[in-house]
Amino acid sequence: MRATIIHAPGDIRLETVPDPTIVASTDAIIRTVATCVCGSDLWDYRGVNPVVSPHPIGHEYVGVVEEVGRDVSSVTPGEFVIGSFYATDNTCQHCCSGYQSACVRREFVNGCQADYIRIPFADGTLVSTSDLPDDSLIPDLLALSDVMGTGWYAAVAADVRPGSTVVVVGDGAVGLSGVLAARELGAERIIAMSRHDTRQQLATDFGATDIVTERGGDGIAAAIELTGGIGADCVLECVGTQEAMRQALKSARPGGNVGFVGVPHGVTIACEELFFSHVGLRGGPAPVRRFLPDLIDRVLTGRIEPGKVFDLELPFDQVAEGYKAMDERRAIKALLRT
Amino acid sequence: MRATIIHAPGDIRLETVPDPTIVASTDAIIRTVATCVCGSDLWDYRGVNPVVSPHPIGHEYVGVVEEVGRDVSSVTPGEFVIGSFYATDNTCQHCCSGYQSACVRREFVNGCQADYIRIPFADGTLVSTSDLPDDSLIPDLLALSDVMGTGWYAAVAADVRPGSTVVVVGDGAVGLSGVLAARELGAERIIAMSRHDTRQQLATDFGATDIVTERGGDGIAAAIELTGGIGADCVLECVGTQEAMRQALKSARPGGNVGFVGVPHGVTIACEELFFSHVGLRGGPAPVRRFLPDLIDRVLTGRIEPGKVFDLELPFDQVAEGYKAMDERRAIKALLRT
Numbered sequence: 001m002r003a004t005i006i007h008a009p010g011d012i013r014l015e016t017v018p019d020p021t022i023v024a025s026t027d028a029i030i031r032t033v034a035t036c037v038c039g040s041d042l043w044d045y046r047g048v049n050p051v052v053s054p055h056p057i058g059h060e061y062v063g064v065v066e067e068v069g070r071d072v073s074s075v076t077p078g079e080f081v082i083g084s085f086y087a088t089d090n091t092c093q094h095c096c097s098g099y100q101s102a103c104v105r106r107e108f109v110n111g112c113q114a115d116y117i118r119i120p121f122a123d124g125t126l127v128s129t130s131d132l133p134d135d136s137l138i139p140d141l142l143a144l145s146d147v148m149g150t151g152w153y154a155a156v157a158a159d160v161r162p163g164s165t166v167v168v169v170g171d172g173a174v175g176l177s178g179v180l181a182a183r184e185l186g187a188e189r190i191i192a193m194s195r196h197d198t199r200q201q202l203a204t205d206f207g208a209t210d211i212v213t214e215r216g217g218d219g220i221a222a223a224i225e226l227t228g229g230i231g232a233d234c235v236l237e238c239v240g241t242q243e244a245m246r247q248a249l250k251s252a253r254p255g256g257n258v259g260f261v262g263v264p265h266g267v268t269i270a271c272e273e274l275f276f277s278h279v280g281l282r283g284g285p286a287p288v289r290r291f292l293p294d295l296i297d298r299v300l301t302g303r304i305e306p307g308k309v310f311d312l313e314l315p316f317d318q319v320a321e322g323y324k325a326m327d328e329r330r331a332i333k334a335l336l337r338t
Numbered sequence: 339m340r341a342t343i344i345h346a347p348g349d350i351r352l353e354t355v356p357d358p359t360i361v362a363s364t365d366a367i368i369r370t371v372a373t374c375v376c377g378s379d380l381w382d383y384r385g386v387n388p389v390v391s392p393h394p395i396g397h398e399y400v401g402v403v404e405e406v407g408r409d410v411s412s413v414t415p416g417e418f419v420i421g422s423f424y425a426t427d428n429t430c431q432h433c434c435s436g437y438q439s440a441c442v443r444r445e446f447v448n449g450c451q452a453d454y455i456r457i458p459f460a461d462g463t464l465v466s467t468s469d470l471p472d473d474s475l476i477p478d479l480l481a482l483s484d485v486m487g488t489g490w491y492a493a494v495a496a497d498v499r500p501g502s503t504v505v506v507v508g509d510g511a512v513g514l515s516g517v518l519a520a521r522e523l524g525a526e527r528i529i530a531m532s533r534h535d536t537r538q539q540l541a542t543d544f545g546a547t548d549i550v551t552e553r554g555g556d557g558i559a560a561a562i563e564l565t566g567g568i569g570a571d572c573v574l575e576c577v578g579t580q581e582a583m584r585q586a587l588k589s590a591r592p593g594g595n596v597g598f599v600g601v602p603h604g605v606t607i608a609c610e611e612l613f614f615s616h617v618g619l620r621g622g623p624a625p626v627r628r629f630l631p632d633l634i635d636r637v638l639t640g641r642i643e644p645g646k647v648f649d650l651e652l653p654f655d656q657v658a659e660g661y662k663a664m665d666e667r668r669a670i671k672a673l674l675r676t
Contacts, residue, residue, distance in 0.1 A: 253432070276622060
């Protein structure tokens with residue numbers, strides 16, 4: 001089969017590798033219908049995370065079940081499925097408390113930019129749709145695999161609820177999904193921080209009521225002003241840098257909450273500052289599995305169209321171009337049809 | 339009147355100073371009935387916080403209203419009152435959202451180890467009891483002014499609810515009050531970390547179900563083991579050091595919460611670690627005013643006896659001995675009758 005291998009920063013190649021096979025009795029093999037490039041793949045692509053040796057890449061997927069191990073009971077060959085980037089048993093205590101991404105048996109599902117994928121703990125990881133979805137819904141369903149689930153978790157971690165005032169830091173696909181999540185969770189006011197026209201437009205489509213183009217201190221000041229000098233109830237930090245975290249913490253009101261889902265890179269927090277801010281903070285890799293049934297339902301009923309974050313669709317053999325376009329910010333997020 | 343002045347680390351003196359007077363029309367003057375020494379006063383006493391010049395000290399008080407400004411309407415001379423260490427208007431948006439300690443007009447009420455105190459924003463700060471309380475209840479009511487209100491906030495910030503598993507880091511008066519708060523909020527299991535016999539005893543009296551005597555990595559391991567390898571739902575960090583914060587964060591389960599009320603001294607958090615822990619974090623100076631009516635009711639109905647944290651009661655002129663006893667850990671907390 002074809003699989004995407006990153007050899008070094010900037011060096012993405014589509015190569016022929018052996019097809020995956022069932023290893024454990026709880027595995028499933030999926031034929032990928034679509035996959036995509038994540039903002040976090042760019043950490044490798046840009047050399048922020050070291051690429052020690054060539055390795056398969058990609059962790060977002062939708063597909064059709066090809067084969068299952070003998071202990072898999074919840075999905076069967078031929079079904080269309082969506083899963084999270086963590087394979088999880090969905091039965092341990094962390095899973096049961098809604099933190100599947102902290103599952104005691106979790107395995108990162110890597111190498112999804114490929115024709116086939118082996119998914120461990122298929123019963124705990126995959127959620128199937130009752131029918132094969134219409135082709136037009138593939139982008140929306142694929143978005144649930146990570147980016148929409150992550151934006152949703154950011155909003156949940158920031159405690160967005162009906163009437164909330166929300167600031168979203170980061171206008172990448174996750175930040176934009178966070179805007180959509182905030183709208184769905186009933187936020188009354190959603191302030192998106194974005195300097196890019198196309199992203200501002202999508203943020204507005206997704207429910208942003210205000211756009212702040214400034215960054216740093218000016219961005220904070222603008223957010224505070226828009227919230228009547230009080231600060232936001234909820235802030236979604238969807239970047240992962242020190243500057244974004246600072247902006248997030250300073251935009252929240254005392255008693256407000258920051259949900260942070262940008263994987264932190266060298267970010268530290270001075271506790272004394274956090275203390276006197278009275279701001280609550282929770283982050284982490286999103287427990288996407290918790291949200292999948294609800295999000296699939298919202299997609300299938302036409303309530304949300306999270307696939308709009310894909311503004312570039314390429315055939316799979318142009319995966320390298322997908323990375324390049326995102327790296328150069330020509331695309332928000334690239335979808336690959338296999 | 340007599341007032342406690344700190345001149346330098348270790349140098350506490352009772353001096354004669356002018357009586358306070360009404361400055362603003364929203365002020366009240368209180369005749370102190372009892373005051374006490376706070377763990378945070380020891381930061382000055384021990385020279386951790388610099389003592390730049392001699393200044394009045396103490397921020398916990400109960401007393402009888404002596405005089406009020408012309409715009410004070412909720413308390414009248416002769417009434418017995420309890421207030422928080424922050425004077426707050428209780429009308430601004432931060433106050434209305436329950437974060438009175440972030441009041442836009444807040445003033446730290448310092449110099450309470452004195453015969454009389456001037457309280458700004460008396461209407462927003464003071465809560466009176468309907469009758470003059472029995473002398474035996476003074477320690478319990480005094481505890482509400484800071485230490486019990488702060489322990490309560492730690493438990494609320496850590497989201498303690500019926501059935502929760504709770505770890506309390508710190509066996510000072512605040513930590514012990516946190517144990518009591520956790521019990522009142524319905525915690526099923528309360529693990530107190532303490533190495534001191536008398537404090538362990540009080541923790542048990544207050545509702546601790548388990549005592550962990552180990553610290554650092556061993557303490558974390560013990561807490562994790564006691565929670566079935568999962569970690570606690572809620573952790574109360576009542577110290578303010580890097581080690582205590584580390585212990586708190588590592589004792590919580592993914593999805594759990596740390597409420598931190600020990601004023602942080604040089605504590606930093608690596609966000610990447612916090613991210614992958616999935617632990618929520620909220621701290622701050624306690625919005626004691628939010629909890630006062632409820633806590634006063636619990637005291638007056640005999641439901642809680644938070645005054646048990648005072649294991650040393652001295653006449654006011656021995657205030658220096660109160661500091662010394664706490665500094666040398668001969669006393670958990672010293673009460674001073676004026």
